[in-house]
Amino acid sequence: MNNKSSIWRIILGILLTSFYVVIYFFPERLGLRIETANVGLIGLFDPLSIWLKKVPASQWFVYGCLYTFFVLIFGLVFIVKHRKHPYQLLRTLSVMFFQLSFAFLIPEFLQRLNYPYLDLKNMWPLNYYYFFDWHLDGLIHSGQLGILLLSLGLLLTFIISPILTYKYGKRWYCSWVCGCGGLAETAGDAFRQYSNKSSRAWKVERWLIYPILFIVFLMTISVLHSYLAHKLLFSLSVISFLLLFHLWISLDHNRFVGLPPIAKKFFLGFSLFTSLGLIQAYFTQWPPFLIDPYTLRSAYGFLIGSLFSGVIGVGFYPILGNRVWCRFGCPMAAILGFQQKFLSRFRIQSNASLCIACGNCSTYCEMGIDVRAYALAGKDIKRSSCVGCGICESICPRGVLLLSTTKGPNFQNEADPIDYLYAVK
Amino acid sequence: MKKIVILGNGIAGVQTALTIRQNSNARILLISEEHPVFFARTAMMYVFMGQLTEKDIVPYPEAFFKGHQIDLLHASISRVDVPKNILVSSNNQKIPYDLLLIATGSKPNVPDWANSNWPGIHHFYHWQDLTALESSIPASNQPVVIGGGLIASELVEMMQHHQRNPKLLVRESYFGQHFLPQEEGLLVHEIFRQKRIPLFLNTSIKSLIPPDKERTSHTLYAENGQTFSTDFIGLGTGVLPNIDFLRDSPLHLGRGILVNNQMQTNIENIYAAGDCAELNACLPDRKTIEANWYVAKSMGEIAGKNIAGIPSNYYQGIWHNTAKFFNLEYHLCGNVPLEATDNFSSYFYKNSKRLHSLRLAFNQSTNQLSGVLSMGLRIDYSLLKNWLEEGISIEMTLNNLPSLSYQNKLGFFPSRNLLKEVRYE
Structure with a gap:
């Protein structure tokens, strides 16, 4: 039975991946035409597109429609399955709402009214183009509403998000609001048990997600540097920010006791690289990091934006679980996760004296956290990757786990949970 | 060494x-x-x-x-x-x-009328039992489960999973008579009713005629005169x-x-x-x-x-136990008498429709809380153990009722005015 199901998973994975490759890179195969009317799949969506915003459908419009459709349909399936749990009910209604309105209808209407296409809940760095010249210009040149939207995005990224993450953990975004999370939680729900639980996968996760965050950071700096007029002021601000941040994680021992030394060294190396790049750009005529910002951003857009978050991120649901992108790639998840671990009240409480080691929590954790290892040892679970979907809490047959935001300890080493939790000498 | x-x-x-x-x-x-x-x-x-x-x-x-x-x-x-x-x-x-x-x-305890070596007689305790059940449950005809505890309930759930329509035979006047007060037992009956499990109470088996050359099924004879013909007997008799x-x-x-x-x-x-x-x-x-x-x-x-050479004594301490009957969770902490005694009384809340109950048992002469039994509601065992060790009064417990909840705030937990003082029925 197991072999049969894994063959089906592989076939489904290949189909999904191929669909993504075609829609991203060969839209004409789906019927997209530039000069004449669309045909095929894309042609089918023309009437809807013309009705909504008075232009023929593009492959992105089709993608948006299908995406929203699957979030809504599988959202309902999820709700029926978990109707006894109010948390799951509200959370799913929330992702369905945000997908339908913020991610789909509002941007389409904005476009109809000749405003830039904008998802109001977009935040840097998941939406890595937020600080690209065309995006900033598009908003700035759209009058007062554009400026308002731009300010809203900045407010969301730098003020509202940290506050919400402090109070509730990264789940407020990842499993209540985010579009990627929305699809993962609904259409991807059937695949959550295929996420890899090994400590090796956890290691891969950390060595992918933070470097990707730093690449987004570098790219954004490089683009803003060429866009902004006050280059020196900008460079100095970035260098001071990195310096202050470095001082903070080195000096605030109590808070960052769980941050492994390698992470601190990695951050120091990154800060030096960034600072030297900016200093070099000031004294020479070459761009920061000696790379043309446009080359950098198109490389990122192709490799991470399209290939990783799209093709692999969803295409590999049946093979690596429904949170491939969120777990291994998303730079937003990296930032929110860092806040969650060191600057948030959110954690999962566990009660070792009730745990029967059944393993439902670990198996159904979409982020590959070995929840049981913590629960058996009676340790609270405070992991940066946890998106707070609450399935472990709902599925636990003995009421061991509780998503909590009461004040609690904010430590924990990034070591193999089984080994360090057992503290075997 | x-x-x-x-x-x-x-x-x-x-x-x-x-x-x-x-x-x-x-x-x-x-x-x-x-x-x-x-x-x-x-x-x-x-x-x-x-x-x-x-x-x-x-x-x-x-x-x-x-x-x-x-x-x-x-x-x-x-x-x-x-x-x-x-x-x-x-x-x-x-x-x-x-x-x-x-x-x-x-x-497994085998009643004296049964013999584990007869075909069609199954236990559910060892790993080997699982393999045996996997091959026999899907093909079973008019299966019967005997017992009034967790293993019997699990066997019934497993058969229902394969649409085998099992009958549940319970010796006592209600399911769980040796660990549940009657009101709570009736709540389990309610879940059996919802799952369409025919429940035969006061049904004590006195003899069994195993299959022979002419007949393929077992015949069970109960003290109350009922007979059951089946090719599958699941024993959950302790x-x-x-x-x-x-x-x-x-x-x-x-x-x-x-x-x-x-x-x-x-x-x-x-x-x-x-x-x-x-x-x-x-x-x-x-x-x-x-x-x-x-x-x-x-x-x-x-x-x-x-x-390991570290002298330590086992102390029974405060009793706690958990179980799950289909999707109805059972949580017990402390001493909750099953029937009326001179010393004990309890505050009780029950909602058969939503499958919730909460019982706070207390000693009438000292007014101290003696134990808590909840069905379908999760309670904070760590807190409750502290309370019981400190000898908290029933008044204090009622005044601090919300803190006893170990579940998401969106979920239902009864407030003080819903609990009524009842003598056991």
């Missing part, structure tokens, strides 16, 4: 091994006849229903034991040669020990200590292996823990054998410490 041999790799044996390893470098050999590596017995039902795989219910991979120098041996032990400090396996292999822990758990192989040894046996509060038997270098151990003294409202995962785990911890 001392060689410690542990017989049985259930939770008691494994907890002992881990506790020894935390405190000593002694050689440890963990022997099991049932399964090569420790698994969560309580989760076998989920494997049967396809919710988990065999791998998922193994909390620690074999490599974990290897990494901590705990050797594993998959073998059947037929007797203990106490004077020579040797275990003899069924193929006559001799395994010497310096210290021995016996943690062989339980075996468990007994699994100690038959010790009958000829000098170990003092009662119903189980008699141990003192250090888990030590009458032989100095032999310890026992878990379901197979019988305490030679216990608290007035408790039992000398408490066959339960949680008890086994804490006994294992005590045995491990004593074996």
